[in-house]
Amino acid sequence: MKAVQYRTIGAAPEVVTVPTPEPGPGQVLLKVTAAGVCHSDIAVMSMPAERLGFPLPLTLGHEGVGTVAALGAGVDGLSEGEAVAVYGPWGCGRCLTCAQGKENYCLRAAELGIRPPGLGAPGAMAEYLLVDDPRHLVPLGGLDPVRAVPLTDAGLTPYHAIKRSLGKLLPGSTAVVIGTGGLGHVAIQLLRAMTAARIVALDVTEEKLALARSVGAHEAVLSDARAAATVRELTGGVGAQVVLDFVGAPPTTAAAGAMAAVEADVTIVGIGGGTLPVGFGSLPYEVSVASPYWGTRDELIEVLDLARAGALDVHVETYGIDDAPLAYERLHAGLVNGRAVILP
Ligand code: NAD
Ligand code: ZN
Ligand code: ZN
Numbered sequence: 096m097k098a099v100q101y102r103t104i105g106a107a108p109e110v111v112t113v114p115t116p117e118p119g120p121g122q123v124l125l126k127v128t129a130a131g132v133c134h135s136d137i138a139v140m141s142m143p144a145e146r147l148g149f150p151l152p153l154t155l156g157h158e159g160v161g162t163v164a165a166l167g168a169g170v171d172g173l174s175e176g177e178a179v180a181v182y183g184p185w186g187c188g189r190c191l192t193c194a195q196g197k198e199n200y201c202l203r204a205a206e207l208g209i210r211p212p213g214l215g216a217p218g219a220m221a222e223y224l225l226v227d228d229p230r231h232l233v234p235l236g237g238l239d240p241v242r243a244v245p246l247t248d249a250g251l252t253p254y255h256a257i258k259r260s261l262g263k264l265l266p267g268s269t270a271v272v273i274g275t276g277g278l279g280h281v282a283i284q285l286l287r288a289m290t291a292a293r294i295v296a297l298d299v300t301e302e303k304l305a306l307a308r309s310v311g312a313h314e315a316v317l318s319d320a321r322a323a324a325t326v327r328e329l330t331g332g333v334g335a336q337v338v339l340d341f342v343g344a345p346p347t348t349a350a351a352g353a354m355a356a357v358e359a360d361v362t363i364v365g366i367g368g369g370t371l372p373v374g375f376g377s378l379p380y381e382v383s384v385a386s387p388y389w390g391t392r393d394e395l396i397e398v399l400d401l402a403r404a405g406a407l408d409v410h411v412e413t414y415g416i417d418d419a420p421l422a423y424e425r426l427h428a429g430l431v432n433g434r435a436v437i438l439p
Contacts, residue, residue, distance in 0.1 A: 097439065098221035099419040101136075102152040104144050108420050113154070116217070116225040118167035123226045125179065129244040129413075130219035131158030132422045132435035133277060138366050139214065140423075149215040155419075156437070157183045157211050158247045159219025160240040163232075170229055178240060179232040180247050180399060181219065183211045184389040188230060196392040199255075220419060222439045233395055238402055242409045245277060245434040248389065250398045250407065252364060253282035253339065255390030257289060260337045260360040264290035269330050271354060273297045273318060274341035274365060275307040277434040281409060282339055285398075287311040288406035292337070295329060297322050297350075299429070306432050310408065318342075323353035334379065335359060343367040343386075355382045362387065411436045 096115045101108050118124040136155055139147070159181040163173050173179075186193040186201025187209060193201050201209065209227075212218040217225065226232060235243055257264070264270055270292040272279050279296070286294050287310075296307035297318035304315035316325050326335055334356035340347050343365025351361045352371045357379045361371060363386045371384050378384075390398075401407060410433025414422045422435040 096222035097416050098154045099156065099416060099437065100152040100154050101140050104147070104151070108140070108155055108423055110417050110419060113221070115223050118165050118225060120168040121170060121228060122167040123163060123170055123173060123229050123232065124165040125159070125161030125181070125224045125226060126164040127159055127161040127219050127222060127224050127439045128178070128240040129160050130156035130437045130439065131245045131248060131277070132419070132426055132437060133157060133248055134426060135366065136213070137423065137427055149210055153213070153215070154217040154221050155213050156218035156220030157213035158244050158249070159212065159224055160235060160244045160247070161219070161224060164223060173229055173232065178235040180235055180243060180395065181212065181224070181226060182231045182233060182392050182395050183213070183247055185209050185211055185227060185231060188228065198392055199389040220416070220437055220439065230392070233399060236399065236403060238399060241413060241436055241438070242411055243399065243402060244436055245281065245409050245411065246398050246402055246407070247395065249277040249434050250281045250285070250402070250409070251390035251395050253278050253341070254285055254394050254398045256339055256362045256364055256387055257282065257285050258394065259385065259387070260362065261290065263336045263358070263360055264292040266291040268292045268336040269295060269326070270337040270339065271295045271297065271326055271335040272307070272312070272339050272341065273347050273351060275303050275312070275315070276341065276431070278364060279341040280306055280310050280433055281407065282341065283307055283310050283312050284407050285401070288401055295326055295335065302432060306410065310410070318347065318350070323350045326354035330356070338362070339364060341365045343369050345369040352378050352382070355379055357381060360385070409434060413438055
């Protein structure tokens with residue numbers, strides 16, 4: 096089968112032919128319908144070898160949807176041809192946090208060598224994907240697979256970030272979304288569907304700001320050195336109750352802190368190397384700062400339910416598998432509006 100692989104440290108991904116996997120006991124083989132392209136893949140492909148933590152080659156793709164192609168021995172409850180989305184942050188399934196559905200924070204994944212597909216295990220950017228356990232699969236239930244595939248990360252990750260702050264997103268509050276790309280443009284829609292907050296979106300190009308407005312941002316402003324001051328002006332000097340930073344680079348984490356209200360939540364989702372020091376006097380009183388990772392199993396079910404209710408309009412650009420390297424180039428250059436999706 097064809098697969099998109101990251102093969103050499105620092106090199107671009109390549110389309111190669113690899114053996115089609117067969118499901119072992121307890122596993123499920125999916126025929127991949129669509130796989131999403133995430134900026135985290137670019138971060139992975141920029142890491143020096145010693146930070147990578149797993150061997151190459153790596154078949155990319157940690158957002159996947161497909162249809163059940165074959166069941167390993169002992170698997171039941173799924174039928175061939177059924178359309179499913181893949182919950183990506185696999186855990187052991189048995190520890191306390193896994194039992195709570197939080198496999199993204201599995202206590203034993205590192206020790207057991209469990210890695211998400213596309214981030215250590217072979218991923219969804221291939222004709223077939225081997226899934227270790229049927230519990231990682233959520234029925235699509237009629238959703239368009241191409242527009243649903245980003246929900247497994249670009250939907251689930253902001254959903255998890257927003258859920259932690261729901262108590263602060265009251266009527267009259269302001270939520271800022273920094274970076275309105277794959278994750279950010281879904282975050283705006285999630286905020287609209289789940290809260291009454293006023294949404295201020297920040298990005299660096301007019302195209303991205305236009306997308307932000309079209310998916311529901313009340314205000315969309317350029318993310319420049321004045322951004323924090325602009326958010327203060329827009330909030331009568333108070334600042335934002337919730338700031339979601341989908342860039343996480345030094346200028347955006349600094350701006351996120353500078354635009355926070357007293358008792359705000361600042362959530363740094365982007366992995367751009369920025370930090371935000373917490374200490375008396377460095378931020379407004381009682382600001383909490385968190386850097387969450389992905390989302391929980393139950394939250395993926397909730398995000399897909401929200402999509403089925405018609406609340407989410409994910410913008411996608413589609414590419415054939417041979418054009419996957421081009422999709423990464425365009426994402427790197429900031430040219431993708433919404434999410435790039437590969438159709439293997
Ligand atoms: P993306 O490239 O689709 O979107 C990033 C957006 O940020 C783009 O629209 C870009 O124009 C904008 N941007 C760049 N610099 C900016 C600045 N200074 N101010 C405002 N906007 C700016 O990326 P994505 O796939 O949506 O991922 C976003 C980030 O989240 C990445 O860092 C990715 O690695 C990370 N991520 C983290 C998790 C997690 O679990 N924590 C999960 C998925 C992705
Ligand atoms: Zn991702
Ligand atoms: Zn676990």
